[in-house]
Amino acid sequence: MAIDRELRVQKIKEGIVIDHLRAGTALKILEMLGITGKEGYIITVAMNVPSQKLGTKDIIKIEGRYLSPSEVSKIALIAPKVTLNVIKDYQVVRKERLILPEEIVGIIKCSNPTCITNHEPQVQSKFLVLSREPLKIKCKYCETIMNQEEVFRRLS
Ligand SMILES: [Zn+2]
Incomplete structure:
Protein backbone atom coordinates (compact mmCIF):
# COMPACT_ATOMS: atom_id res chain seq x y z
CA MET A 1 0.00 0.00 0.00
CA ALA A 2 2.74 2.44 0.96
CA ILE A 3 4.66 1.73 -2.21
CA ASP A 4 1.55 2.12 -4.27
CA ARG A 5 0.95 5.55 -2.77
CA GLU A 6 4.54 6.58 -3.33
CA LEU A 7 4.23 5.75 -6.99
CA ARG A 8 1.07 7.75 -7.37
CA VAL A 9 2.61 10.74 -5.67
CA GLN A 10 5.68 10.68 -7.86
CA LYS A 11 3.76 10.87 -11.09
CA ILE A 12 3.28 14.58 -10.50
CA LYS A 13 6.01 16.94 -11.63
CA GLU A 14 4.96 20.13 -9.82
CA GLY A 15 1.87 20.50 -7.70
CA ILE A 16 0.02 19.02 -4.80
CA VAL A 17 -1.37 15.73 -3.67
CA ILE A 18 -4.13 15.88 -1.10
CA ASP A 19 -4.22 12.46 0.48
CA HIS A 20 -6.30 10.71 3.16
CA LEU A 21 -9.45 12.60 2.36
CA ARG A 22 -12.51 10.98 3.79
CA ALA A 23 -14.20 9.01 1.02
CA GLY A 24 -16.73 11.15 -0.80
CA THR A 25 -15.17 14.54 -0.02
CA ALA A 26 -12.88 14.98 -3.04
CA LEU A 27 -15.43 16.68 -5.26
CA LYS A 28 -16.45 19.01 -2.46
CA ILE A 29 -12.83 20.01 -1.94
CA LEU A 30 -12.39 20.76 -5.64
CA GLU A 31 -15.55 22.84 -5.62
CA MET A 32 -14.35 24.74 -2.57
CA LEU A 33 -11.02 25.44 -4.26
CA GLY A 34 -12.97 26.82 -7.21
CA ILE A 35 -11.56 24.18 -9.53
CA THR A 36 -13.99 23.20 -12.24
CA GLY A 37 -11.64 21.47 -14.64
CA LYS A 38 -11.72 24.37 -17.10
CA GLU A 39 -8.58 25.98 -15.66
CA GLY A 40 -6.31 23.64 -17.55
CA TYR A 41 -4.64 21.98 -14.56
CA ILE A 42 -4.03 18.28 -14.88
CA ILE A 43 -6.18 16.86 -12.12
CA THR A 44 -6.51 13.30 -10.96
CA VAL A 45 -9.22 12.39 -8.52
CA ALA A 46 -9.31 8.95 -6.98
CA MET A 47 -12.35 8.09 -4.92
CA ASN A 48 -13.04 5.22 -2.55
CA VAL A 49 -9.47 3.96 -2.65
CA PRO A 50 -8.77 1.29 -0.02
CA SER A 51 -6.86 2.77 2.91
CA GLN A 52 -5.44 1.15 6.03
CA LYS A 53 -6.07 4.25 8.09
CA LEU A 54 -9.51 5.21 6.93
CA GLY A 55 -11.04 2.13 5.34
CA THR A 56 -11.57 4.03 2.13
CA LYS A 57 -10.28 7.41 1.13
CA ASP A 58 -10.18 9.94 -1.67
CA ILE A 59 -7.06 11.42 -3.21
CA ILE A 60 -6.70 14.56 -5.31
CA LYS A 61 -3.64 15.36 -7.40
CA ILE A 62 -3.34 18.75 -9.04
CA GLU A 63 -0.48 19.56 -11.31
CA GLY A 64 0.73 23.17 -11.42
CA ARG A 65 -1.41 24.44 -8.55
CA TYR A 66 -0.49 25.15 -4.95
CA LEU A 67 -2.70 26.12 -2.02
CA SER A 68 -3.00 29.36 -0.11
CA PRO A 69 -2.94 29.23 3.71
CA SER A 70 -6.69 29.91 3.84
CA GLU A 71 -7.38 27.09 1.38
CA VAL A 72 -5.33 24.79 3.56
CA SER A 73 -7.38 25.81 6.62
CA LYS A 74 -10.61 25.14 4.78
CA ILE A 75 -9.46 21.68 3.78
CA ALA A 76 -8.54 20.95 7.40
CA LEU A 77 -12.11 21.83 8.34
CA ILE A 78 -13.59 19.31 5.92
CA ALA A 79 -10.99 16.62 6.19
CA PRO A 80 -9.34 16.34 9.59
CA LYS A 81 -6.88 13.55 8.74
CA VAL A 82 -5.68 14.87 5.44
CA THR A 83 -2.07 14.83 4.32
CA LEU A 84 -0.89 17.53 1.97
CA ASN A 85 2.10 16.69 -0.22
CA VAL A 86 3.83 19.45 -2.10
CA ILE A 87 5.66 18.17 -5.14
CA LYS A 88 8.49 19.85 -6.98
CA ASP A 89 10.40 18.22 -9.77
CA TYR A 90 8.78 14.84 -9.00
CA GLN A 91 9.92 14.98 -5.37
CA VAL A 92 7.80 15.42 -2.28
CA VAL A 93 9.36 18.58 -0.86
CA ARG A 94 6.83 18.96 1.93
CA LYS A 95 4.49 16.53 3.56
CA GLU A 96 2.14 18.06 6.01
CA ARG A 97 -0.50 16.49 8.16
CA LEU A 98 -3.22 19.13 8.41
CA ILE A 99 -4.41 19.83 11.91
CA LEU A 100 -7.45 21.88 12.70
CA PRO A 101 -6.49 24.64 15.14
CA GLU A 102 -8.41 25.21 18.39
ZN1 LIG B 1 -22.11 33.94 15.27
Whole structure:
Protein backbone atom coordinates (compact mmCIF):
# COMPACT_ATOMS: atom_id res chain seq x y z
CA MET A 1 0.00 0.00 0.00
CA ALA A 2 2.74 2.44 0.96
CA ILE A 3 4.66 1.73 -2.21
CA ASP A 4 1.55 2.12 -4.27
CA ARG A 5 0.95 5.55 -2.77
CA GLU A 6 4.54 6.58 -3.33
CA LEU A 7 4.23 5.75 -6.99
CA ARG A 8 1.07 7.75 -7.37
CA VAL A 9 2.61 10.74 -5.67
CA GLN A 10 5.68 10.68 -7.86
CA LYS A 11 3.76 10.87 -11.09
CA ILE A 12 3.28 14.58 -10.50
CA LYS A 13 6.01 16.94 -11.63
CA GLU A 14 4.96 20.13 -9.82
CA GLY A 15 1.87 20.50 -7.70
CA ILE A 16 0.02 19.02 -4.80
CA VAL A 17 -1.37 15.73 -3.67
CA ILE A 18 -4.13 15.88 -1.10
CA ASP A 19 -4.22 12.46 0.48
CA HIS A 20 -6.30 10.71 3.16
CA LEU A 21 -9.45 12.60 2.36
CA ARG A 22 -12.51 10.98 3.79
CA ALA A 23 -14.20 9.01 1.02
CA GLY A 24 -16.73 11.15 -0.80
CA THR A 25 -15.17 14.54 -0.02
CA ALA A 26 -12.88 14.98 -3.04
CA LEU A 27 -15.43 16.68 -5.26
CA LYS A 28 -16.45 19.01 -2.46
CA ILE A 29 -12.83 20.01 -1.94
CA LEU A 30 -12.39 20.76 -5.64
CA GLU A 31 -15.55 22.84 -5.62
CA MET A 32 -14.35 24.74 -2.57
CA LEU A 33 -11.02 25.44 -4.26
CA GLY A 34 -12.97 26.82 -7.21
CA ILE A 35 -11.56 24.18 -9.53
CA THR A 36 -13.99 23.20 -12.24
CA GLY A 37 -11.64 21.47 -14.64
CA LYS A 38 -11.72 24.37 -17.10
CA GLU A 39 -8.58 25.98 -15.66
CA GLY A 40 -6.31 23.64 -17.55
CA TYR A 41 -4.64 21.98 -14.56
CA ILE A 42 -4.03 18.28 -14.88
CA ILE A 43 -6.18 16.86 -12.12
CA THR A 44 -6.51 13.30 -10.96
CA VAL A 45 -9.22 12.39 -8.52
CA ALA A 46 -9.31 8.95 -6.98
CA MET A 47 -12.35 8.09 -4.92
CA ASN A 48 -13.04 5.22 -2.55
CA VAL A 49 -9.47 3.96 -2.65
CA PRO A 50 -8.77 1.29 -0.02
CA SER A 51 -6.86 2.77 2.91
CA GLN A 52 -5.44 1.15 6.03
CA LYS A 53 -6.07 4.25 8.09
CA LEU A 54 -9.51 5.21 6.93
CA GLY A 55 -11.04 2.13 5.34
CA THR A 56 -11.57 4.03 2.13
CA LYS A 57 -10.28 7.41 1.13
CA ASP A 58 -10.18 9.94 -1.67
CA ILE A 59 -7.06 11.42 -3.21
CA ILE A 60 -6.70 14.56 -5.31
CA LYS A 61 -3.64 15.36 -7.40
CA ILE A 62 -3.34 18.75 -9.04
CA GLU A 63 -0.48 19.56 -11.31
CA GLY A 64 0.73 23.17 -11.42
CA ARG A 65 -1.41 24.44 -8.55
CA TYR A 66 -0.49 25.15 -4.95
CA LEU A 67 -2.70 26.12 -2.02
CA SER A 68 -3.00 29.36 -0.11
CA PRO A 69 -2.94 29.23 3.71
CA SER A 70 -6.69 29.91 3.84
CA GLU A 71 -7.38 27.09 1.38
CA VAL A 72 -5.33 24.79 3.56
CA SER A 73 -7.38 25.81 6.62
CA LYS A 74 -10.61 25.14 4.78
CA ILE A 75 -9.46 21.68 3.78
CA ALA A 76 -8.54 20.95 7.40
CA LEU A 77 -12.11 21.83 8.34
CA ILE A 78 -13.59 19.31 5.92
CA ALA A 79 -10.99 16.62 6.19
CA PRO A 80 -9.34 16.34 9.59
CA LYS A 81 -6.88 13.55 8.74
CA VAL A 82 -5.68 14.87 5.44
CA THR A 83 -2.07 14.83 4.32
CA LEU A 84 -0.89 17.53 1.97
CA ASN A 85 2.10 16.69 -0.22
CA VAL A 86 3.83 19.45 -2.10
CA ILE A 87 5.66 18.17 -5.14
CA LYS A 88 8.49 19.85 -6.98
CA ASP A 89 10.40 18.22 -9.77
CA TYR A 90 8.78 14.84 -9.00
CA GLN A 91 9.92 14.98 -5.37
CA VAL A 92 7.80 15.42 -2.28
CA VAL A 93 9.36 18.58 -0.86
CA ARG A 94 6.83 18.96 1.93
CA LYS A 95 4.49 16.53 3.56
CA GLU A 96 2.14 18.06 6.01
CA ARG A 97 -0.50 16.49 8.16
CA LEU A 98 -3.22 19.13 8.41
CA ILE A 99 -4.41 19.83 11.91
CA LEU A 100 -7.45 21.88 12.70
CA PRO A 101 -6.49 24.64 15.14
CA GLU A 102 -8.41 25.21 18.39
CA GLU A 103 -9.73 28.45 17.01
CA ILE A 104 -10.84 29.22 13.46
CA VAL A 105 -10.59 32.85 12.49
CA GLY A 106 -12.05 34.45 9.40
CA ILE A 107 -12.40 31.49 7.05
CA ILE A 108 -16.03 30.60 7.55
CA LYS A 109 -19.21 32.58 8.10
CA CYS A 110 -21.48 32.10 11.08
CA SER A 111 -24.77 30.39 10.26
CA ASN A 112 -26.70 32.81 12.45
CA PRO A 113 -27.93 35.62 10.16
CA THR A 114 -28.14 38.07 13.07
CA CYS A 115 -24.58 37.38 14.26
CA ILE A 116 -22.44 40.52 14.47
CA THR A 117 -19.85 38.90 12.18
CA ASN A 118 -22.44 38.87 9.38
CA HIS A 119 -23.20 42.59 9.82
CA GLU A 120 -19.92 44.26 10.68
CA PRO A 121 -17.41 43.69 7.92
CA GLN A 122 -14.53 44.60 10.23
CA VAL A 123 -15.47 41.92 12.76
CA GLN A 124 -13.84 38.66 11.72
CA SER A 125 -15.68 35.45 12.42
CA LYS A 126 -14.19 33.37 15.24
CA PHE A 127 -15.07 29.83 16.11
CA LEU A 128 -13.96 27.59 18.89
CA VAL A 129 -13.50 23.96 17.91
CA LEU A 130 -15.57 21.90 20.35
CA SER A 131 -14.99 18.58 18.62
CA ARG A 132 -12.99 17.51 15.59
CA GLU A 133 -14.75 14.26 14.79
CA PRO A 134 -17.56 14.72 14.32
CA LEU A 135 -16.84 18.36 13.68
CA LYS A 136 -18.55 20.83 15.98
CA ILE A 137 -17.60 24.49 16.18
CA LYS A 138 -19.04 27.33 18.24
CA CYS A 139 -19.21 30.98 17.26
CA LYS A 140 -17.37 33.08 19.83
CA TYR A 141 -19.79 35.96 19.39
CA CYS A 142 -23.26 34.45 19.31
CA GLU A 143 -22.48 30.92 20.51
CA THR A 144 -24.20 29.32 17.53
CA ILE A 145 -22.96 25.77 17.10
CA MET A 146 -22.30 24.46 13.61
CA ASN A 147 -21.80 20.82 12.68
CA GLN A 148 -19.94 19.24 9.76
CA GLU A 149 -22.86 19.55 7.39
CA GLU A 150 -23.38 23.26 8.04
CA VAL A 151 -19.67 23.92 7.76
CA PHE A 152 -19.68 22.05 4.43
CA ARG A 153 -22.49 24.20 3.10
CA ARG A 154 -20.82 27.44 4.14
CA LEU A 155 -17.43 26.71 2.66
CA SER A 156 -18.36 26.60 -0.98
ZN1 LIG B 1 -22.11 33.94 15.27
